[in-house]
Amino acid sequence: MDHALHGLAANPSLPPDLVDRLILVADPDLADELADRADLTHDQATTLATRIESSAQHLARHGMLTAADVDPVTRPAAALALLGKGSGPAAWARLFAKDPDVSRRETLAGCPGLPRDVVETLAADPDSRVVAELAFGATPEVAAALATHPHAEVRRAVAANEATPPTVLAGLLAGKGIPPVQRCPVREREEAAFVPAPQCPRPNSDPPAGASCDGSRESATHGIQRAALHNPATPASAVAGFAEHPSEPLRRAVAARRGLPAAVYARLAVDPAPGVRADLAENPSIDDAVIEILAEDRGHDVRRCLAHNPRVPLDVLVRIVGRTRIGPTSLPRIAVASPTEVEELARSPLPTVRMLIARRRDLPAEIRDALATDPDAAVVMSVAAHPGLSEARLRAMVDRHGVRVMAGVAANPDATGQLLEELSRHRPPARKALREIARHPHATPRALLACLADEKARCTAAGHPALPAQALAELLDHDDLQVVEAAAAHPSLPAAVMAQLLHRT
Structure with missing residues (x-):
């Protein structure tokens, strides 16, 4: 990877003739960078797509290619990208619905507005991945029909689809009125039943995390139920019955669900699993009684999650932050005080x-x-970063607290160039402050030069408009290739230098 060329590809000041030259030497990674240019012409886009097939998909997705520019036989990825935007002809959808490449059929299944006959073809596809992709975004009618599919992954997709009728979701959750699952991912990986390691007699087996299959399809069933529990379209009455389920992941899904009866939340507030109580603590549907119980919870994560609940009473929040490490964050309840x-x-x-x-x-x-x-x-x-603070107050902060507040002062939008320059000269260097200075619009050339000495600040400083031209030229030969890329992307880089970078490839 040539970092200088990648920087040039992202440079908004790159002249059109140099864009043309970059297109001629582009590899797939560079082509993606070029495809993101806002000034790319239609001719340049078609040339790039002709040279690098993978870029055609990128260009089509971003509206740089139309159906007239794409042959679905020679550029299937681009054609599927247009279908994904709803701008490909129906004939393409019918073509890909019978494509022998399962990945193309799967991609097609995720496209919106497919003709009815294409949907029917995909719903009957022999590969469950295709049908599952269709089920994720299916209409209520199609989702209801796929709820009885023999494969667990298809049913899980139906359970996650918010367009699935509530009665169907309740049936998937309870496992009633629907034939048992016949196929699941675990059984497809292992022809013989297995027990997860370390008891597994076959050490090279690789089941999905936490999965098992003894013929009962328990893992598959839990996956379907978990998806349905997280689906807001699933009736609350059906969800509530899982508050005492032996599976912790399922109880956690219930704890995060809004709009359940207060008694359900009260039961979960004393759940033995801290993860369940933590998920419950963030749920804005819990009432004051449950909040009080969770505020006294010994689990640090439980109290921390409760602090992030927008409905927590202010007096309870004050009590929590007095004995729980929250960190430098913005809390929803504080934001609406x-x-x-x-x-x-x-x-x-x-x-x-x-x-x-x-x-x-x-x-x-x-x-x-x-x-x-x-x-x-x-x-x-x-x-310190609050707008409106005077320079005198900002300086007083630094005088009183030193390096501990310099990063906040440097991030203040009203910090002057002179103040930023003074902060950049602090010894030893205030590294967090340098990283803020490097992105500050008021940073002076001298301040930015100081930022170049910091490993994490120099990339940002290399792209700052105020960086001196001489420093910019020197950065093109820097040992840090990320810095080289940032310098090459600088809008002030002279066209002659850009041409030289291209010439040395």
């Missing part, structure tokens, strides 16, 4: 609470400025 609640949170005696409110970027000026002078560095770091 009222003006009065924002004031209360900003005055909290707990730094962790003040830190969470400081991450909001719509704070009133007086609260923002007060948090900017907070004695806790974590709070100041959280508010």
Whole structure:
């Protein structure tokens, strides 16, 4: 892979004649890069598709090729891409429905708006992968018909399809009114029944994770049930009955389901599996009684998930963050706090609470400025990127807390070029700050040159509009090939240099 050429292919300033030259030397990877160019002409697109068959699919998917440009026999991938966009003729769909290549039939099965006769052909396909792909996006009528398919993967696809009629989903979940599964992926891999390792007598067997098949199709049945439990179209009454199922993955699916009776959630709140309780904690359908139970849960993940629930009462949230490590994140309940609640949170005696409110970027000026002078560095770091902070306040933050807040200050949209330059000269280097400076629109040439010394900042700095031309030229010979690619993609790269890069291939 020539990183310089890949950079040129993405360079928006690459002249049309050099685009033509790149097309002539492109390999499949480079062709994909060229296919993404916004200025690619139709002639260039057809030339590229002629040279690199794989790019034809990419170009068709992005609307650069039409049906008139594509022969489905010589360019099947491009033709299928157009069918996937709903812009290929019905004759193509009929052609691919009988294609001996199963992967093409499978791709076709996922296309929208297929003619009825094509759908019927695909529904009767001997390969279950084709039928399953059809079932994922099938109409209610077709999905209902495929619910009795003998293969488990087809039924699982029907169970995941939100267009499947609720009565059919309930039947798949309960296993009633539907013939038993006759085929499943596990049995197709192993002709003989097996027991998962380490008891498996055949060490080279490779069943799907967690799968087993003793003739009862239990794993396959659970896969169908799990898909139905996650499907919002499955009736709540059918889902509720699985709250006490012995399978933890199935109970977790119930715990995440919205709109169930309160008694179901109350039962799950005391489930022995922490994963079930954690999934329940994030569910916005749980009531205050369940929230109180989960707030006292000893499982760290349970309380952390509850903190991310948009319905958690503010007093409960404050209690949780006071004893649970949440991290520097934005919580849904904090994001919708009222003006009065924002004031209360900003005055909290707990730094962790003040830190969470400081991450909001719509704070009133007086609260923002007060948090900017907070004695806790974590709070100041959280508010440092808030727009509207004066340069004097930003400098005061750095003077008081040093390197601990520099990355936040460097990320502030109002940080001046002079301030960014000063931050870039800090010794020892504030590496997180350098990475923010490298992408800041106010970064000066001097600040960007300092960023080039940091391994993670230099790629970003190499693409910054303010990077000096001389530095850009030097980066084209850098040891780090990702830096070379970023420099070659720079819009300010002179056309003569671009031509030289092409000439050396």
